[in-house]
Amino acid sequence: MPLTVAMMVIYFGFILLVAFNKPLLAAVLMPGMSLGMLLGTLVILSAWVLIWIYVRWANTTYDAAIAGMRK
Amino acid sequence: MSDSALGAPNIVTIVSFLLFIGLSLGITVWAARKTHTASQFYTAGGGVTALQNGLALAGNYMSAASFLGIAGLVALSGFDGLIYSVGFLVGWPVVMFLIAEPLRNLGRYTFTDVVAFRLRQVPIRIAAAIGSLAVVAFYPIAQMVGAGNLIRLLFGIPYEYAVMIVGMVMLACVLFGGMMATTWVQIVKTVLLLGGAALLAIWCSRGSTSIRWRSSRRRPRCMAPVSWRQAGSSPIPLTPCRSGSH
Numbered sequence: 001m002p003l004t005v006a007m008m009v010i011y012f013g014f015i016l017l018v019a020f021n022k023p024l025l026a027a028v029l030m031p032g033m034s035l036g037m038l039l040g041t042l043v044i045l046s047a048w049v050l051i052w053i054y055v056r057w058a059n060t061t062y063d064a065a066i067a068g069m070r071k
Numbered sequence: 072m073s074d075s076a077l078g079a080p081n082i083v084t085i086v087s088f089l090l091f092i093g094l095s096l097g098i099t100v101w102a103a104r105k106t107h108t109a110s111q112f113y114t115a116g117g118g119v120t121a122l123q124n125g126l127a128l129a130g131n132y133m134s135a136a137s138f139l140g141i142a143g144l145v146a147l148s149g150f151d152g153l154i155y156s157v158g159f160l161v162g163w164p165v166v167m168f169l170i171a172e173p174l175r176n177l178g179r180y181t182f183t184d185v186v187a188f189r190l191r192q193v194p195i196r197i198a199a200a201i202g203s204l205a206v207v208a209f210y211p212i213a214q215m216v217g218a219g220n221l222i223r224l225l226f227g228i229p230y231e232y233a234v235m236i237v238g239m240v241m242l243a244c245v246l247f248g249g250m251m252a253t254t255w256v257q258i259v260k261t262v263l264l265l266g267g268a269a270l271l272a273i274w275c276s277r278g279s280t281s282i283r284w285r286s287s288r289r290r291p292r293c294m295a296p297v298s299w300r301q302a303g304s305s306p307i308p309l310t311p312c313r314s315g316s317h
Contacts, residue, residue: 004168011161018150025150036150043157047164054168062172 003050014043084225091263092240095256099244102252119254130257132159133264140217211241 017025017039025036119127144152173185183199219234226233244252 001168004165007161007164007168011158014157015154018154022150036153040153040157044160047160050164051167054164058172066176 003054007047007050010043010046014039088222088225091259094259095240095244098255098259099247099252102249102255103247105251119250123254123258126261127254127257128163130259130261130264132163133261215241 027035141156144155177185177188187195215234218237219230222233223230
């Protein structure tokens with residue numbers, strides 16, 4: 001559940017930036033790379049990181065707990 | 072773009088398209104032979120490995136939209152279009168965090184089965200059916216329009232026939248092959264898409280050596296973003312990068 005909230009905050013933060021502060025996103029960090037493109041990439045990468053955290057938690061904690069209940 | 076070959080039948084694209092259709096149907100026949108039970112139909116009998124499933128999901132994500140729609144959306148509406156390329160992915164972690172555990176622990180195949188397990192069956196199933204049909208009404212129709220237009224451009228056949236052909240191939244694949252067929256078709260698609268996109272990217276960024284080698288008169292360059300072209304930073308006339316145009 002905290003992971004869901006984290007994903008939502010990241011995603012809607014990005015959407016709100018796109019909606020209300022385009023000049024900021026259009027700031028060019030280096031040729032061919034604006035802040036908006038960088039943040040968009042980071043949103044996707046953050047999804048990977050959150051999934052990785054979830055899978056690690058599921059494999060170590062959650063599955064162990066289920067195995068414990070089944071015994 | 073006056074020398075564009077769009078709409079004119081091109082033997083290479085037609086042959087590769089027919090090959091892919093044949094491969095899809097071949098996979099469907101192969102999967103239909105192996106599919107006998109509900110578990111095999113819905114979840115390929117649980118026999119899909121993590122890597123295979125990952126490739127298949129990636130194929131889902133990199134749909135026609137990624138290559139046909141989103142590039143155009145970003146080109147036309149900038150960051151408003153970029154939302155689409157990010158938004159599709161964001162739904163997946165949320166689905167995984169919220170639905171994956173109950174689905175597996177109850178041993179059910181669809182989200183509706185899980186909800187109906189706890190609550191009253193009939194209203195839940197009616198609500199789920201309405202939800203599914205609402206999604207179906209918008210999502211695959213958009214996909215079919217894209218696919219139909221693409222085939223019309225490839226073959227020059229009327230749009231209505233193009234849509235019907237695509238629809239029948241899709242239906243045959245899902246109805247007869249189940250999850251096994253859809254998974255493997257998606258895996259093939261992912262490998263082709265990733266390979267093709269990587270090839271194009273390498274060609275475009277590395278000065279397209281193989282193309283230049285064949286047509287030494289004109290040096291093909293990739294199309295730069297609108298902002299660069301307007302800035303006038305490149306004195307070389309820019310032509311769209313097409314892999315097989317000579």
